[in-house]
Amino acid sequence: MRSFTREDILAAVVVVALGAPLAYGLASAFADGQTRSHEIPLRALLGDDDFERLRRGDPTDVHYLGNDRLAPDFELEDQDGQTFRMSETRGRVVVLNFWTVTCGPCLEEMPSLVELARIFEGRRDVELVTISTDRTWDDVRTVIPPGTRLRVLLDPDRSVVRGQFGTRMFPETWIIDRRGVIRMRIDGARPWSSAIAVDAIESFL
Numbered sequence: 039m040r041s042f043t044r045e046d047i048l049a050a051v052v053v054v055a056l057g058a059p060l061a062y063g064l065a066s067a068f069a070d071g072q073t074r075s076h077e078i079p080l081r082a083l084l085g086d087d088d089f090e091r092l093r094r095g096d097p098t099d100v101h102y103l104g105n106d107r108l109a110p111d112f113e114l115e116d117q118d119g120q121t122f123r124m125s126e127t128r129g130r131v132v133v134l135n136f137w138t139v140t141c142g143p144c145l146e147e148m149p150s151l152v153e154l155a156r157i158f159e160g161r162r163d164v165e166l167v168t169i170s171t172d173r174t175w176d177d178v179r180t181v182i183p184p185g186t187r188l189r190v191l192l193d194p195d196r197s198v199v200r201g202q203f204g205t206r207m208f209p210e211t212w213i214i215d216r217r218g219v220i221r222m223r224i225d226g227a228r229p230w231s232s233a234i235a236v237d238a239i240e241s242f243l
Contacts, residue, residue: 079238102223114191153231155187
């Protein structure tokens with residue numbers, strides 16, 4: 039067996055000393071790249087200014103970004119007469135949208151939500167739910183196409199939309215992670231079927 043000389047040991051120490059910072063730098067760069075990749079779709083949906091403020095923990099007048107608020111539990115009937123319970127969605131990311139037929143931006147946004155439901159069709163890890171505050175299902179059916187994969191709930195007295203979520207302006211969309219934690223709230227219409235929106239939703243999986 040070869041014995042190591044003092045010169046061999048010193049050379050090895052030099053290699054380690056020089057290599058460790060390089061390895062650390064590469065690992066840090068990779069981690070930073072992963073973080074930035076995760077941020078891109080959220081920035082696109084929220085806007086750079088609001089994203090930076092929310093990331094620093096500063097509140098904004100409209101959006102929310104966080105990981106320490108549990109979504110309130112509730113139950114409402116869907117368009118098929120089935121009971122939806124928020125507590126039963128654990129293990130799935132929930133995209134929860136509040137709207138009404140009297141809201142112009144809601145009507146403009148709705149086709150993108152219907153298309154988003156089609157995109158996620160067959161997936162068991164994402165659920166798309168809209169809650170209308172209109173009075174009757176007849177009102178809702180003027181907007182929601184038959185056969186949609188979008189789950190539609192009715193909350194005419196706003197006990198959930200306003201009473202539990204505090205929503206007063208429409209449309210408003212909440213993304214709730216698999217643990218039932220509210221991760222993001224976006225006020226205003228968005229192109230939800232766009233690739234960047236799909237990426238943002240999947241970033242919470």
